[in-house]
Amino acid sequence: MLKISNLTKRFGGLAAVNDVSVTFEAGKINAIIGPNGAGKTTFFNLVAGAMPPSEGSIEFQGMDVTGMSPDRIARLGIARTFQTTMLFDQSTVLDNLIVGHRLRTQSRLWDVIINSKRLRDEEKKCRARAEEVLDFVGLSHLGNRYILDISQEERKRVAFALAMATDPELVLLDEPAGGINPEETENLAALIRKMVAHGISVCLIEHKMDMIMSLADKIMVLDHGEKIAEGTPEQIKNDPVVIEAYLGSDEDVEA
């Protein structure tokens, strides 16, 4: 589904991602781990088209998407969750989803001025889709609540719903369990499994090792921009190179 070949991104003299090649299969949960500054976020930025690579290529479902704009990549089926701080606090959950979805639909200014049938049809579709994804993430009962009034876990579910609204094939999750407690983390892991059960492939960056180890089918470990290991959770846990990379940082692979 996603084939990365010799991907490199340099910022001045620093190779934030350095000659990384990896393949992620459809229908799986793939995790990217590594100490702080390892290049995980940069890797995601490259896949989502937020920045062009210095070298290497990205193939999605057999198509070369290297250097494509984020819009085009999103339309091809790669969605990314945004930080919950990107939600509109003073709007309702449903409005956040409708606006998020509308930003990706077709109506032009002319349609708005004449309140065209296309516009009205699109609005209806966006609302229906918003209600559908809200139900999927288990928040139907909160559609009319303000973002300000819901919990951090619920906000994370809204962020997932936003990504789901575009009907993606692959979802990139950047630290989905950051800032929530162990029980909420388990709930969110269940939601990620549900996404995969519905045919969506997942790629996530996460620091919470217990979550990764129980959730991921495959883990890629980055350190100083380079891929130092790749394998199942069991293989990664016991890999001396990985343990060494984490011992040299303030993080713990068994944590």
Ligand SMILES: Nc1ncnc2c1ncn2[C@@H]1O[C@H](COP(=O)(O)OP(=O)(O)OP(=O)(O)O)[C@@H](O)[C@H]1O
């Ligand atoms: N836009 C940029 N310009 C210059 N340097 C950058 C830029 N983005 C990232 N870097 C550098 O690239 C390296 C990798 O950063 P990146 O954010 O990808 O790591 P990370 O693994 O996501 O780290 P963390 O776990 O702390 O979020 C770091 O040294 C960072 O300072």
